[in-house]
Amino acid sequence: MKEQKPIYEEILNYTKDGRTYWVSLAINPVRDENGDLKNYIAVQADITATKKSALDAKYKLEAIGRANAVMEFDTKGIVLDVNQNYLDIIGYEKEELIGKHHEMMVDQHTSQSKEYKDLWDRLAKGEFVSGEFERYTKSGSKVILKGVFNPIFDINGKAIKVVKFATDITQEKTLERENERQQAELMNHMEAINKTIGSLEFDKKGKIVKANEIYLSITGFKLEDIAGKSYFDLLPEKDRFKPQYQLMWESLQNGKFFSGEFKQVDKNGHEVWLSGTINPIYDSAQNLEKVLLLAQFTTKSKQKLNELGGSVTAMKGVIPILELNTDFSLKNANPLFFEASGFSRMTLKAVDFANHFKLEKGVTQNTVLTDLENGKRVETYLEFKTNDGDWIGSKVSIAGVQNLDLELDKIIILFTGMVEQQLKLKNVN
Known part of the structure; x- marks a missing residue:
């Protein structure tokens, strides 16, 4: 005022009772016809509401800036400002970006594309653009940003700059793509499973919801025949009220799964056998959602095994x-051999093969092992010394038993040539 200059200022004032308010104050000198200072005219206006609105916007922008990556451009794409969050993502220093074009953060193909040029044309016209954008850091690694380009307008409604708010979703997108890959892989596995093994899907109460084509074709059911029925309805009638099945379903609901052989009936009431698993399936909140049975039908194998078991029992x-181990130590025998030899289960394992058994000339333990390992059966003559010291001879058939790795696991000797008198058998007829 001493310099007689106009003054404009926004001033924080206080009322009598201590409340704050803002005024805009304009003071202008008034001069006479000679140009000398005559007086001052002061005009003030209450701008409290406007000031509150401006401060509210300022603090909101600061909060957005703390939570987001923020970059400002002119309408041609030249960087005007950038916050630390954005710098942390792309690895540049602030001075490396100011005055440079946004295209330094995209690949060459994108920077020369029509879509990229259209982006800046749209922003210059005042359009908002949002989406997910691939960008490149200073080191050349790719990041994915989710955000929005916001044009900023002057009082005439013309776009004068662009502010971009963004968040880094690179990790999220990586996990999403990995999840999509795993989902696709799972679907491929399930498709392969549906082509090779039977499946039944139950709701959490044990009611049938789905069955695949393999299950339906083998059992003869149509889905409408069994949909809504329970697992117990698929059991043979004599098994439906056995407590172990109720216990199994209670255990499934508590998170346990079951594997093994399962017996059911087909549409005609005939028994069918399945080998597989029954699995509880949970939703994202770890609540039981459904139960899935995946199994191969083993009815024919079961029948063959039963027939084989019957044949072995009869034999x-x-x-x-x-029975011998592969080193020709004695392992086990059936009651007929114990009766013929005079040995017991307790004394059998102490019997030395070399001292108590004689193979016919030209046949040795090594030649027998070689033949058995090659899948051959050995037909020969064998003598053995009984517990009383007597020698008994018989034609024998020697066979090998393989383990799951198809390696020779044990040796079986069948004394096929023993006569009833030599064996002292009782009640054979």
């Missing part, structure tokens, strides 16, 4: 049988 009743 054990008429032919003395001796």
Whole structure:
């Protein structure tokens, strides 16, 4: 005022009771016809509401800036300002970006594309643009930003600059793509499973919801025949009220799964056998959602196994049988061999093969092992010394038993040539 200059200022004032308010104050000198200072005219206006609105906008922008990556451009794409969050993502220093074009953060193909040029044309016209954008850091690694380009307008409604707010979703997109890959892989696995094994899907109460084509074709059911029925309805009638099945479903609801062989009936009431698993399936909140049975039908194998078991049982009743380890130590025998030899289960393992058994000339333990390992059966003559010291001879059939790795696991000797008198059998007829 001493310099007689106009003054404009915004001033924070206080009322009598201590409340704050803002005024805009304009003071202008008034001069006479000679140009000398005559007086001052002061005009003030209450701008409290406007000031509150401006401060509110300022603090909101600061909060957005703390939570987001923010970059300002002119309408041609030249960087005007950038916050630290954005710098942390792309690895540049602030001075490396100011005055440079946004295209330094995209690849060459993108920078020369029509879509990229259209982006800046749209922003210059005042359009908002949002989406997910691939950008490149100073080191050349790719990041994915989710954000929005916001044009800023002057009082005439013309776009004068662009502010971009963004967040780094690179990790999120990586996880999303990995999840999509795993989902696709899972779907491929499930498709392969549906082509090779039977599946039944139950709701959490044990009611049938779905069945695949393999299950339906083998059992003869149509889905409408069994949909809504329970697992118990698929069991043979004599098994439906057995407590172990109720216990199994209670355990499934508590998170346990079951694997093994399962017996059911087909549409005609015939027994079918399945080998597989029954699995509880949970939703994202770890609540039981459904139960899935995946299994191969093993009815024919089961029948063959039963037939084989019956044959073996019948054979054990008429032919003395001796089991050996692959080193020719004695392992086990059936009752007919114990009766013929005078040995017991307790004394059998102490019997030395070399001292108590004689193979016919030209046949040795090594030649027998070689033949058995090659999948051959050995037909020969064998003598053995009983517990009383007597020697008994018989034609024998020697076979090998393989383990799951198809390696020779044990040796079986069938004394096929023993006569009833030599064996001292009782009640054979």
